Amino acid sequence: MSQPTPRAATTSRVYLARLKGTPVFDPLGDQVGRVHDIVVVMRLKGAPRVVGLVVEVTGKRRVFVPLTRVTSIDPGAVITTGLLNIRRFEQRATETLVVAELLDRQVTFRDGSGTGTVKDVAMELQRNRDWDLTKVFVRRGGRGGLMGRRRGEGVVVDIQDVTGLARTAAQQGATSLLATLEDLKPADLADVLHDLPDARRLEVAASLPDERLADVLEELGEDDRVAIVSALDAERAADVLDAMEPDDAADLIGELPEAKAAELLERMEPDEAEDVRRLLEYEQYTAGGLMTTEPLxxxxxxxxxxxxxxxxxxxxxxxxxxxxxxxxxxxxxxxxxxxxxxxxxxxxxxxxxxxxxxxxxxxxxxxxxxxxxxxxxxxxxxxxxxxxxxxxxxxxxxxxxxxxxxxxxxLPDDWRGADEEVTDEAMTRTAHG
Incomplete structure (x- = not known):
């Protein structure tokens, strides 16, 4: 039996940034989640191929839904066959996330008219029934422009008319991604940061306000938060530690190299540093090591x-x-x-x-x-x-x-990323590789 081909409501072109947050329904009309991101695979030859959606389901779990399981993409609704893989989505090295990585990426126009910032990308259905990225909506930021277009003007161009879209190591601005994360609780934002590529995680974390970053660091695992704090300017890192709960700040300080920890303690506000130093005197798994010094x-x-x-x-x-x-x-x-x-x-x-x-x-x-x-x-x-x-x-x-x-x-150290046991082996991520 052939797989269903997802259709768009009125056109075979779908702009992907607009899919973020769209409800996802099963064939009976029951909502199963919302679109969190879109997964594409960059190719050496030809346009990037869209392979599926990252859907956030009950419990803030994000799962992969291949496009072969999507039967319809309408304004305000994505319809699936109802067969969802319940394994937590884990991005592979060959994959790129549209919202998390492509939006705000800097690209260069092949006609020499300057550079621009990606604000949206569109996929279109091909004759072989694959969905490829074909169009890019770019906000111009370079000199002049094609046909006299002005700096800052938004233009839609063919994907082959720009370069830099597929650069895996390129740094993109955090503006668009941060806008999509604004309403997340700290624990959920911590999950998002954990799932990002290393360089992207550090960039987004550095763009957060001190109080927001402090809340997120309290929810992250040891490796992630040590990497983030170590990458921050020492003065900024101390300010973030000041904003953290003393017990969480003490835990983080205790995970840092001794020289780095001493430097940050010296830069922290004296009262906050005093609380942290006091907590560091206790063993980790004692009441003194677990407590906060600032209850009501x-x-x-x-x-x-x-x-x-x-x-x-x-x-x-x-x-x-x-x-x-x-x-x-x-x-x-x-x-x-x-x-x-x-x-x-x-x-x-x-x-x-x-x-x-x-x-x-x-x-x-x-x-x-x-x-x-x-x-x-x-x-x-x-x-x-x-x-x-x-x-x-x-x-x-x-x-x-x-x-x-x-x-x-x-709980185990890796409890934030641990998957529940998968009991139905038939629900495999077959279309994902």
């Missing part, structure tokens, strides 16, 4: 309204926002004596003017800095908590261990 901390005289306002802060993780630690002054770690905690759910049931000292949970389990990760895990699971206080022998609060910190250290 208030005195007993604070009101419920104040506590809720602190919990609403955008930079507070959900795990830490669920608990306010109530202490005697000073309020910076190491604090005065820990009096107890206020659970967010309890605070929501109290009038705003109520003092949090009156609604304390004084029986909260505590960890010492030298307690191991096993004890932290058992206490969190036993009492259904999202965070635990870490104290010293005098019951001064040193920090807090949250459930997400524990999970990050219990």
């Amino acid at each position: 901390i208030l005195p007993p005289e604070a009101t419920v309204a104040t506590a809720l306002a602190h919990a609403r802060k955008e930079d507070v993780t959900p795990a830490l926002a669920a608990m306010i630690f109530v202490v005697r002054p000073p309020l910076e770690t190491p604090t005065g004596r820990l009096l107890g905690v206020v659970h967010l759910q309890r605070a929501l049931r109290e009038p705003p003017h109520e003092l949090i000292g009156a609604i304390l949970d004084k029986d909260i389990e505590q960890l010492l800095a030298e307690d191991d990760i096993g004890k932290a895990t058992r206490l969190l699971a036993t009492y259904n908590l999202t965070a635990l206080p870490v104290v010293d022998e005098d019951r001064r609060l040193l920090g807090a261990v949250s459930v997400d910190d524990v999970l990050d250290n219990l």
Whole structure:
């Protein structure tokens, strides 16, 4: 039986940048995901061939869908045969991603009229039923132009009329890719960066604002974040470390070569560097090594309204926002004596003017800095908590261990890129090589 040939709604030409985010449906009309990118293969002779789509399905998983499994490409909808490969997409050396790598690539016009920036590419159905890249929409950036066209003008040209499109090592601007990633959560953006080629990953990471990059580094694996920080200017790297949670910054500093780590600590803000140095004194799999030094901390005289306002802060993780630690002054770690905690759910049931000292949970389990990760895990699971206080022998609060910190250290190092077990061997990536 021959494979179905995908058709366009009104034309055999499809502009690919516009496919980003398009819903993907099975033959019954149920949505199975959205188009994340388009995969092309550059050839020594002839136009680049489009081989398939990268589709983001449930759980932010990205899978490969060959064009032989696509039956229709309409405005606002891509229809498939319903047979999807459930393996996570992994880009091969011979493949190029349109959105991640071709958009914003600098090309040169063969007629000598200057250079330009790729803003879109179009594929067209060929007689052999393959889809090839045939047109390029280019924003001119060079001198003059063909037929008197002006600098900055957008033109559509045949793909053979430009050079530089297939350069695998070329650096392209990050503008278009960053625009498509703007709304992603840090963990999802970390997955995207992990999947990019090395040079592209570093370029995109360097283009992110400090706070955004800090959030993403907290979600990346060791190799990726060490490579990114090592490639940054030392002053910029220190600023990003300042924006990270102290425990994550300490983990990252501990992964760097000793000389590099010392240099960055010297360039960091003194208060932030002090917290990091303190955390580096603890073993990795102890409560001290896992804790953050910046949980929500208030005195007993604070009101419920104040506590809720602190919990609403955008930079507070959900795990830490669920608990306010109530202490005697000073309020910076190491604090005065820990009096107890206020659970967010309890605070929501109290009038705003109520003092949090009156609604304390004084029986909260505590960890010492030298307690191991096993004890932290058992206490969190036993009492259904999202965070635990870490104290010293005098019951001064040193920090807090949250459930997400524990999970990050219990899961395998490569858990972000691990695939689920594939049980249906019939769902193979046959059209992908």
